[in-house]
Amino acid sequence: MIYDHAVIGSGFSGYSVVSLLKGKSKVCVISPASYRFAKDGYHRNKGLEFNRPFNKQYQSFMKSIWHIGANRIVDRLSLNGSSSLWGGTVDLEKDCRLFSRLEEIKILNLNRDLPGLKCNRELGVMVGRDGRIFETWKGFFSTYKDFVDGYVETIQKSDAGHLELKVTDGSSESTIKAHKVVICTSVPQLIQLLISSNLVPDEFKFSLNDHRMTFTTYKSVVDPRDCKVSYKPMVGLSRKLGLRVLYFPGFGIGPYVVDQTFTANDEKMEYVVKGKEPAVITTTNPESDFGKSIHYYGLTINDVPVTRYLSTVSENIFNVGHSTVLPDKPGPLTNYLLECAAQLA
Ligand SMILES: Cc1cc2nc3c(=O)[nH]c(=O)nc-3n(C[C@H](O)[C@H](O)[C@H](O)COP(=O)(O)OP(=O)(O)OC[C@H]3O[C@@H](n4cnc5c(N)ncnc54)[C@H](O)[C@@H]3O)c2cc1C
Secondary structure, three states: OEEEEEEEOOOHHHHHHHHHHOOOOOEEEEEOOOOOOOOOOOEEOHHHOOOOOOOHHHOOEEOOEEEOOOOOOOOOOOOOHHHHOOOOEEEOOOOOHHHHHOOOOEEEEHHHHOOOEEEOOOEEEEEOOOOOEOOHHHHOHHHOOOEEEOEEEEEEEOOOOOEEEEEEOOOOEEEEEEEEEEEOOOHHHHHHHHHHOOOOOOOEEEEEEEEEEEEEEOOOOOOOOOEEEEEOHHHHHHHHOOOOOOOOOOOOOOOOOEEEEEEEEEEEEEEEEEOOOOOEEEEOOOOOOOOOOOOOEEEEEOOEEHHHHHHHHOOOEEEOOOOOOOOOOOOOOHHHHHHHHHOOO
């Protein structure tokens, strides 16, 4: 069978694409659910892992080796990707009509509904039907019929004109055929897929942008260009411990103590890719903590925006993720990911 669309990744980007295409197109989703990357040739890149160190689902594996110093580019091969942590924050000051097409979620107002938190902007948090932070797996993919538990190693054009994905589940390989492929992986896994699929030159550079994020003690003043979230002590502590709770006795107690500020200060970082099997990725500034906000965006490949770059290699390979979006202000990326997904539906 040849699917209309094969979607790679089950985070919020993958969920948005599949949810918006539902009923219009025959769509399969590929994402590692149980596969644990025991295979030869895969490297664990600890520098790409971010909190929850004891949870194997949060480990990063791929063929390339990343030496990016203090830079913070995150890879999460779990079912829900990074999305099930706090990736579900929505900018309510933007046009949010598209969210009403996502049947599985509802949006809480951070300033109104969540104790112990306040923001200078109107932000929302996506929750599932169970009232907890929305998880794409539990809330959607676990019952999705055309879900394939596997890791996509390559995308190739077939002689017949469709695309073929080589998928591994750790012990065996299979081929998924589709007319269109939508890559919804993290940035590092997108780079890996482009290398393995020979869609980039042997040596190339890529770049990302990021609005600098800071953690400081609470101040009552705020620069209106920034997006500042203030935390009361217990909420701050629960976030520090990586807990995913919206409500807890004590969250509303005490003064605001910590500010997390996504500043209007924009930075750019370049990376260099050399070699193959394994490719080695280095950063041009290993001392910088670029990417600390985990809201980096706007991937370019050899100075060409990734969407345009992909259109030059195939008119049927698309990308939805941090890599594709170009936010006009600091803060959540969720709105942009959904808008990007809607362009395909
Ligand atoms: C702690 C934390 C807090 C965050 N807070 C916010 C926030 O407040 N607001 C905000 O907008 N964003 C936030 N983010 C960023 C957030 O990650 C994104 O907004 C969003 O969740 C990204 O979703 P995604 O689907 O593009 O990527 P991901 O959620 O990373 O999903 C990628 C998926 O691709 C799969 N995958 C990767 N490679 C392959 C492959 N080769 N084959 C098959 N499957 C593959 C993975 O298993 C995963 O399912 C936060 C991130 C973190 C880590």
